[in-house]
Amino acid sequence: MIRIENLQKKLAGRDVLRNVTLHVEKGQFVALIGRSGSGKSVLLKHIAGLMAPDAGRIMLDGQNLCAARGKKLETIRRRYGFVFQSGALFDSMTVYDNLAFPLREKTSLGEQEIRKKITQGLEQVELGGVESKYPSQLSGGMVKRTALARALVMDPEIIFFDEPTTGLDPIIADSMLRLFDACRKRLNLTGIIVSHRIPQIFSVSQKVAMLHDGEIIAALCENGSIKTDNQILRQFVEGTVEGPVVYQ
């Protein structure tokens, strides 16, 4: 569904993406891992159409995303949903209005239909009775669930999670991962999840892609673990000091 081919991007004089190639199939979640500063968010921004590469291309169902502008790019973006680390909710709006915001801005649905979508969205993320609450009145996990619901009300086909579990305690973080997995299955979502929850992230991903030195090292996930002979990937996943890479 998404084919990233030989993507290159230099930022502030540094080759952040040197030669990134990655394929994401429909209905698949890819765990994007790698050290802080390795370029994971930069890569997501390219796929989102927020950053343009120096070279290479990103094909979405055969359409070159990097060449898309204006209405064409807008149509592509409508297929996307985003969930960021902070949740990025509007603090001055209730949960209801946070969820209603993209529906009011980007669709022509009436208030009754909007209400129905919001109720459904909150059900998908297993949140009830929070419509009139403000983000400051919610726990960290509930903020993340609300952020996911806000993405889901727009019926995305492809969803991007940038460190959605960072800052949550391990139990809540893993319940979020299970929720992502349930949503993937129920809604047939395709997605990329940036997460440091290793190895838990492998239980809800079909593929792992490690961004290392501007390139992707990929492997398949099976029953919560990864199949790879790559020593760099193994070392990172096992978190060991000994190996081909010297971590400082």
Ligand SMILES: Nc1ncnc2c1ncn2[C@@H]1O[C@H](COP(=O)(O)OP(=O)(O)O)[C@@H](O)[C@H]1O
């Ligand atoms: N807009 C930008 N301008 C210049 N440098 C950037 C920009 N965005 C990210 N970078 C740099 O690119 C590198 C990768 O950043 P990022 O993708 O945020 O890493 P991470 O893997 O932690 O998400 C970092 O060195 C960062 O400083």
Ligand SMILES: [Mg+2]
């Ligand atoms: Mg990042």
